Amino acid sequence: MKYAFFPGCVSQGGAPELYPAARMVCDRMGIELEEIPGWTCTGAGVIQEKNQLFGDTLNARNFAKAEQMGLPILTICSTCQGVMSQANHRMRNPEYLAEINSHLAEEGLEYSGQSEPKHLLWILIEDYGLDKLGALITRPLNELKIAPFYGCYIVRPTEALDIEDHPERQQSLEMLIQLLGATLVDFEGKTRCCGFPILTINQRNSMAMVGKHTSEVKDLGADAMVTPCPLCHLNLDGFQPKAASQARRSIDLPILHMPQLIGLAMGMSPNELGLKRHIISTGPLEVKLRGR
């Protein structure tokens, strides 16, 4: 299996532990990743609020490059997934697609409109197969209680994400947690907003969201939360101490990137998966894993 890899800015910027962890896990699964040369940011929904045409053209450029490679796109970011899917959804309009292609022509690129970018989470279930992944689990995470946190853009709006054709996408993270042997800590906030998009705009509200979700899960007895979205990770992990002080309580809930959780179940060490780079210590969780 080979994919055109779209890592997204954050996996090489604010959450640099994600990129190598994703590559290691894919490597173990025999999923070959060839990075799209010169890929650009999707716009993260931010560019789209100022200039949708520019944002969508950037996405079409990435899609066209992947088409030149002859490979389907794999991403490891929920936000990128959503923005790409929404851009793709708009480009189903042939006139809009033609307008976008007119801006790509200069670079010798043309997008067919046929690309179907997929998050690694979806690929594991739809293309790779949970059975195959299950066979690679050498250290089931039986001791751990894990809560899912999706990130808005991989669950909404369902129309752009083809949820009707793939209803399992709405349960994908829970399915994965259970496959890896961990106990699922389900909670209503799993599909809500982490607050990251308003971090610099209304920090108080952003921290209230971080505090609400992480403390709810902590109080349910979870050892960690897992997310397929590096932007959620930035807020839920990086800003959790600030959120805790705003909430006037301790939280200390480790937040894992999805590939890190898979890697742990494959027997990889916390160090090589970059757990040391997290702001909230994963120490207690590692002790639990070692203690058998």
Next chain:
Amino acid sequence: MDVTIRVKRQDPEAGDERRLPYWQDYPVTIADNATVLDALIQIREDDDGTLSLRCSCRSAICGSCAVRINGHAGLACKTIANTVVQDGVITVEPAGVMPVVKDLVVNFDLFWEKIEAVDPYLKHMGQEPEGEYIVSNDAMLHLSGVTACIMCGACVSDCTVLEVDPTFLGPAALAKAYRFTADPRDGDAEGVSMERLWALSEPTGIWDCTRCNECVQACPKGVAPMDRIMAMREQAIQAGYDNNNGARHTDAFTESVGHSGRLDELRLPIKSVGMMNLPALMDYMPVAFRAMRRGKMPPIAHKNVENVDAVRRIFARTQPEPEAAKVSNNSPFG
């Protein structure tokens, strides 16, 4: 079809434990094409007359029966029960954010206060026309996407910001505001709603939205409130109201990607709060130090993507015409 309707009930005025929320199961046999509202009415008529709910038209027109079904807001009358059964159960809760009056009935005061706060009527600032206002078909067709709102409160129920901050204007009122900022008759002679856009750019307005898409998903009429909020951000920036963190964030983000192809994560927060805003910058220092200690800082030297000139040319070519913002449709779904 046999199904259990699991209703979250509460009677805040009760003298016993019923004043706190509790779940009650109602096993019912309903027709295969029955709606969730049909099931609820059947329960009230046949099983339990004390169950309170609000409904009227049963046709997704009146907007009375918005509740949370399996955790997400929607109209009970527009939801076919057999499409939402999970393991033989459908959970029904009152709409979120607004206080419960009893069972599935919530108090809409907060909803209406916010609608009133955006001055929901035309405010023409230029000279009155001698005859009637002439507006294009396109402009009116575009507005019909917003005027489709039936004020059911589903978007308000599921808004992730209102959940933590009741001062936010919220999706319904902001969509209503867009109905005027996008109306050529509102605002100055060019149809630019300067006053509104100024007020909406203040805290609790358009920049407080997290872009989480909950309202887009919840709206039973395709109003897509969040997309209207994004369109108003574009209008506000074009109108010159860009001296706030939200507008600076959007500008800095777009410039960064337009210049280098990727996001400069190190400089974005600095540009968003303002280079000279020392208190805000100091506020980020503990977070930055913690990140640095863990080797999590984005690279100091931000690199350009391969063939960055192509990206810069696309950026230059896709700049909007100054007057385009008024009728721009930011909604992917009409």
